[in-house]
Amino acid sequence: MKIKKVGVMAITALALMASVSACKNKEKIAERERPADEVLVNVYCSGEDYFSNSKFFRANSVGESMDQSTSKKKAMSNAKADLASAIQTTIKGTIDNYVNSTEVNNVEQLEERFEGLTREVINQELVGTKTICEKVTKTSSGNYKTYIAIELSGDEMVSKMNERLSKDEILKVDYDYEKFKKTFEEEMKKLENR
Structure with missing residues (x-):
């Protein structure tokens, strides 16, 4: 029974790490696509x-x-x-x-x-x-x-x-x-x- 719980927890932890890694990769790709002479501007009250x-x-x-x-x-x-x-x-x-x-x-x-x-x-x-x-x-x-x-x-x-x-x-x-x-x-x- 304990082995099953540990297995489920390990799979959950791996899934979380994979999703965080995927988000960081997307941010890095988006950052690379941005022209070097431009800065992203966050505009309040928009979107x-x-x-x-x-x-x-x-x-x-x-x-x-x-x-x-x-x-x-x-x-x-x-x-x-x-x-x-x-x-x-x-x-x-x-x-x-x-x-x-x-x-x-x-x-x-x-x-x-x-x-x-x-x-x-x-x-x-x-x-x-x-x-x-x-x-x-x-x-x-x-x-x-x-x-x-x-x-x-x-x-x-x-x-x-x-x-x-x-x-x-x-x-x-x-x-x-x-x-x-x-x-x-x-x-x-x-x-x-x-």
């Missing part, structure tokens, strides 16, 4: 955890200034601009696909009204963004650097758009919320593949 997905629009940015508050304002402003751009692209795709799949005679007028109303909603909703990561550093030159990541719920966005679109007298005639929401969700899924 896979901060990408947009089927549930959230996300954006991140960096701001630098001699003043800490100004560095945060720069980072937030840039992140919101990136977020608005991502939302606008998704909404544009949603509207195009929704309107094209709807049999309506006044397609051009319908698209214009959708786009105008959704622009209003986007501008209002950007105020409600949630900060999901914030790091502040001080550079060797004495400047402050703020790294920030923000997000906005796709469900909240489509809900607010529905609220606004269903109040429009012209759109109300041809507007189908379930169809619009389905089209929106399909566009949100595309964010995961980017």
